[in-house]
Amino acid sequence: MSQGFDYDLAIIGAGVGGHGAALHAVSCGLKTAIIEAADMGGTCVNRGCIPSKALLAASGRVRELRDAHHLKTLGIQVAGVKFERQAIADHANNLVAKIQGDLTNSLKRLGVDIIRGWGKIAGTQKVSIVTDSGEKTITAKDIILSPGSVPFVPPGIEVDGKTVFTSDQGVKLESLPDWVAIIGSGYIGLEFSDVYSALGCEITMIEALDQLMPGFDRDIAKLAERVLITPRDIDTYVGIYAKRVIPGSPVVIELADFKTKEDVDVLEVDACLVATGRIPATQNLGLESVGVELDRRNFIPVNDTMAVLSGGEPVPHLWAIGDATGKMMLAHAASAQGIVAVENICGRHKEVDYLSIPAAAFTHPEVSYVGMTEAQAKEKATAGSFEIGVAKSYFKGNSKALAEGESDGMAKVIYRKDTGEVLGVHIFGIHASDLIHEASAAIANRQSVHTLAHLVHAHPTLSEVLDEAYKRAAAI
Numbered sequence: 065m066s067q068g069f070d071y072d073l074a075i076i077g078a079g080v081g082g083h084g085a086a087l088h089a090v091s092c093g094l095k096t097a098i099i100e101a102a103d104m105g106g107t108c109v110n111r112g113c114i115p116s117k118a119l120l121a122a123s124g125r126v127r128e129l130r131d132a133h134h135l136k137t138l139g140i141q142v143a144g145v146k147f148e149r150q151a152i153a154d155h156a157n158n159l160v161a162k163i164q165g166d167l168t169n170s171l172k173r174l175g176v177d178i179i180r181g182w183g184k185i186a187g188t189q190k191v192s193i194v195t196d197s198g199e200k201t202i203t204a205k206d207i208i209l210s211p212g213s214v215p216f217v218p219p220g221i222e223v224d225g226k227t228v229f230t231s232d233q234g235v236k237l238e239s240l241p242d243w244v245a246i247i248g249s250g251y252i253g254l255e256f257s258d259v260y261s262a263l264g265c266e267i268t269m270i271e272a273l274d275q276l277m278p279g280f281d282r283d284i285a286k287l288a289e290r291v292l293i294t295p296r297d298i299d300t301y302v303g304i305y306a307k308r309v310i311p312g313s314p315v316v317i318e319l320a321d322f323k324t325k326e327d328v329d330v331l332e333v334d335a336c337l338v339a340t341g342r343i344p345a346t347q348n349l350g351l352e353s354v355g356v357e358l359d360r361r362n363f364i365p366v367n368d369t370m371a372v373l374s375g376g377e378p379v380p381h382l383w384a385i386g387d388a389t390g391k392m393m394l395a396h397a398a399s400a401q402g403i404v405a406v407e408n409i410c411g412r413h414k415e416v417d418y419l420s421i422p423a424a425a426f427t428h429p430e431v432s433y434v435g436m437t438e439a440q441a442k443e444k445a446t447a448g449s450f451e452i453g454v455a456k457s458y459f460k461g462n463s464k465a466l467a468e469g470e471s472d473g474m475a476k477v478i479y480r481k482d483t484g485e486v487l488g489v490h491i492f493g494i495h496a497s498d499l500i501h502e503a504s505a506a507i508a509n510r511q512s513v514h515t516l517a518h519l520v521h522a523h524p525t526l527s528e529v530l531d532e533a534y535k536r537a538a539a540i
């Protein structure tokens with residue numbers, strides 16, 4: 065252990081980022097403390113990935129069992145599918161409690177000291193913690209900040225937590241409104257529209273930018289819209305923003321044109337989910353005591369080793385990871401950053417390779433991607449004077465997808481024409497969230513479509529969709 069310090073490592077925030085860092089720190093022999101002011105497990109476990117995926121699992125089954133046409137093509141009839149809202153909500157709540165308990169126990173078992181309270185940097189290698197029994201100060205050779213993020217609520221929108229709410233309340237599924245407006249068509253908007261539409265709610269989706277799912281690759285977003293939005297009970301406003309939202313019964317939503325700011329419509333709905341992005345929880349962290357300023361959007365500035373920067377230079381012994389760094393607001397990105405920070409703390413230089421970190425939206429069917437969109441790749445190609453190629457393959461040509469009767473979908477591979485290097489892969493279709501990992505490994509190893517096209521995939525599997533796309537790219 066580092067001499068003269070209480071700990072080798074103190075971590076502020078016990079979300080998935082902090083947890084991943086703590087586990088790796090223990091495996092590297094570091095004496096570690098983790099400080100948590102609220103719920104162990106942070107956003108992902110309590111208000112994010114876990115409850116939302118439990119709701120998606122249950123509502124997905126309801127959708128599947130009520131799809132008489134699809135079941136009939138498989139020779140199956142199911143009559144009178146029923147569900148209980150509260151029982152579905154209980155499934156999510158129980159899973160949260162289990163995973164929160166497992167996460168806390170894993171830290172205790174490994175000898176990580178869990179300190180409950182608000183942690184703040186109190187100078188170099190020093191953390192003060194406001195606990196229920198007063199303030200205490202600990203010293204640590206290294207400090208990792210992992211304070212996470214909270215929902216962003218645009219000005220003009222009033223949240224009462226009952227009729228107008230964010231995902232923090234939405235994951236509790238306390239009601240199933242007849243008509244719900246969803247503001248934002250990003251990850252949260254999409255996943256909740258999947259849950260609500262499966263459970264029989266009418267939806268109006270409002271997106272400020274001029275296309276739905278603006279963060280996704282264009283071809284994938286267009287196909288996803290055709291399958292996830294158009295045939296369902298979902299109306300959309302695009303290029304329109306929610307200028308004012310007043311909670312109550314009904315909820316009143318004033319809509320305006322995003323570009324001209326002119327009023328366009330007023331909606332009266334039963335409920336409204338605000339899914340307009342997340343902002344870093346970086347206030348009152350004591351960063352000023354070590355001369356660190358937040359960036360323009362209040363993220364903690366870091367380099368790819370996860371060192372915190374001050375004036376562009378790394379601050380010794382201070383690291384930050386997770387949503388608060390604004391790099392990729394994903395659970396697995398947060399823990400990957402945590403592992404990289406600990407590696408550097410241990411003197412082994414390591415950087416995060418964001419290009420190979422996959423992402424998925426767990427809709428039915430799913431959306432996933434890794435690396436660049438076609439638009440991003442084109443920009444890079446222009447700057448780097450090379451050309452890109454695009455190859456697509458379709459689930460409707462895949463035997464396994466046809467056997468499942470779920471052949472809506474596409475895989476798209478974007479690659480450099482000169483070297484064949486894969487730059488990005490995007491998948492829409494069943495099990496897209498699992499299929500993406502093969503592509504993620506390929507990008508991590510900077511592999512070429514010419515090599516990948518010769519890998520053998522088992523038949524009949526959904527993985528052959530990617531196999532086919534690689535073969536088309538390599539023209540074999």
Ligand SMILES: Cc1cc2nc3c(=O)[nH]c(=O)nc-3n(C[C@H](O)[C@H](O)[C@H](O)COP(=O)(O)OP(=O)(O)OC[C@H]3O[C@@H](n4cnc5c(N)ncnc54)[C@H](O)[C@@H]3O)c2cc1C
Nearest residue numbers: 077079081101106107108112113183212386387393394395
């Ligand atoms: C509805 C929803 C669904 C999501 N689904 C997915 C998904 O399917 N897959 C995926 O990869 N990602 C998903 N995400 C994103 C994922 O939850 C986040 O990327 C992840 O939780 C970030 O982890 P973190 O450790 O950076 O922060 P957090 O999980 O936010 O944890 C930070 C913790 O730090 C604590 N804290 C903050 N400041 C202090 C302080 N000063 N002192 C002590 N404690 C402090 C907070 O209380 C909190 O517990 C989802 C998010 C939402 C909202």
Ligand SMILES: NC(=O)c1ccc[n+]([C@@H]2O[C@H](COP(=O)([O-])OP(=O)(O)OC[C@H]3O[C@@H](n4cnc5c(N)ncnc54)[C@H](O)[C@@H]3O)[C@@H](O)[C@H]2O)c1
Nearest residue numbers: 248249250251252253271272305306339340341393424425
């Ligand atoms: N499956 C997953 O991995 C998963 C699931 C949920 C959330 N998350 C994480 O949580 C983060 C937050 O999710 P999110 O969906 O809130 O954010 P997002 O950034 O994905 O999408 C927000 C959308 O809201 C739109 N918007 C913003 N202000 C608006 C307004 N006033 N009116 C209308 N539209 C408006 C934006 O243009 C954007 O399309 C994501 O960035 C993601 O990293 C991940």
